[in-house]
Amino acid sequence: MFNASTFELLVSSFPKILEYGLKVTLPLAVISFLLSTVLAVLVAMVQYAGVPVLRQLCRFYIWIIRGTPLLVQLMVVFYGLPLIGIHSNSFVMAIIVFSINEGAYSAETMRAAMEAVPSGQLEAGYCVGMNYMQIMWHIILPQAFRTAFPSLFNALISMVKDTSLASSITVVEMFTRTKQIAGQSYNYLPLYIEVAFVYLIFCTVLTLVQKKGEKLLGSYGVRK
C-alpha cells in the first residue's frame, strides 16, 4: 500500500488538504470560537449578576446544549432553519451551531472563573465609586478571563477537530476534502493519516499560541 505512487499521492494532495484546512477548517473554528466566547461572557455575566428570568433562560440554554450531541444539533439546525424560512449556506449554519454549542460550555468556564474572583475585589470597586459595569469591565472580567484562558483555549483546540462534523451538513472542510481525494484514488488510509497529521500541526501551533497568550496576559506579577 505504501509504495512510490502512494508517496506521490500524499505529496500532491498535501497542498489541497492544507488549502481547505486554512480556508475552511481554521476560519470555521476561530470565528465560531470568538463568537462563542462573546456569548459565553454574556451568559456568564447574567448568571453572575443573578438577573432574574434571564438567568433561568441561560440555565435552560446550557441544559439543552450540554444535554444533546453536537451532531444532532447540526442536523436540527440544518433541516430546521429552512422550515422557518431561514435559508443560509451551510458554512454559516455550521458557525451558528458551533458558536452556540461551545458558548454553553465556555459560559460555565467563565462563570466559575468570575466566581473565583474574591468578593473583596467587587467591594473595593464599589468603595472607590465605580458602578457594577465598570467593576465588571476593569476588574472582574479581566481577572476571570485570565483564569479561564487555558480552558477556553482548550475549547478552541477541540473545536478545530470538531469542525470535521460540519461535513455532515455538506460543508466541504478539510476532512471532507480529504475524503473526496481519497475517493478518487481509492487509497484511503494514507490520506486519512495525512489529514490527521495536518490537524496535529494546527493544534500544535495553537498550543504554542496559547503559551504565548498566557505570557502576554501575564499573571500580574505573581511569582511562579
Add this chain to the structure above:
Amino acid sequence: MALLEIKNIYKSFGENDVLKGVNIKVNKGDVVSVLGPSGSGKTTLLRCINFLEKADKGEFIFDGKSYDFSKISGKEIAEIRKKTGFVFQSYNLFANKTVLQNVTLGLTSARHIAKNEAEKKAMEVLKKVGMDTFKDYYPSQLSGGQQQRVAIARALATEPEIIYFDEPTSALDPQLTAEVLEVMRKLALDGMTMIVVTHEMGFARDVSSHVIFMADGNVVEEGSEKEFFENPKEERTREFLRITNKIVNG
C-alpha cells in the same frame, strides 16, 4: 453640624442580631476609634455605613441629608460612596492593576477624570504614603504593609470627606503595622475625618479624638479619647481596658 450621623441602626443575620440600635455622630476632622471584643459588630457597622451590607433599619445622615437605611436607593448609595473611602483589613487591591492603576481607576473610571490628571493626583497621594517608587508594581509583589499603604492612597485619591478603616493593621506584623499607623497619623494631622476600627490601643490613645466601645451590638461607652482611657464609666469598658492592657504590657 455633624458630617455623619447614624441613628438607631439595626442589623441581623438570620437569628443573629448583630447591631441593636447603634448611634454614632462624627464631626468634620474627628478621628473616631471603634473598639470592642471580637464579634461585637464593628465590621458589620462599617460595612452597613458604606452599604456593603444592607442594614435592616436606621437613619443615615450625611452632609446634612437624611436617608433611611432600609429605603436608600442605589443611586443615592453611589453618590454617597463617591464622597467616602474604605480601607479593608485584607487590603483588596485590584489584583490585575498596578499600584498606579489601583489609585487612578477610581478617578478615570468612576469620575471621568483625564488620565494624565489622574496620574498626577495618584503620584501625589502615593508620595504621601511613601509608595510612589512602587508605582509599576503589582499588588502581589508588595508586602502587606505596602499594600495597605497603597490601599490608603487609593482611598485618599478621590478626596473623600471621610475614610472608614476596618482593622487596617491586624494582618500585619509590628513593623509593618507601625508603617501603616504612621501614615494614618499623618492623615489625622492633615485633618482627615476617619472612623477606625482597631485593636491598636496605642493608636486609639494617641491619634483618635473620640473612642467608641462596642459590645454585643451596642455602644457601651463613648467619649473623648481622654475621658475614655482615663476615666471610663462603664464596668464593661474598664474590664476591656484591663484585659487589653494586660496583653499590651505582658
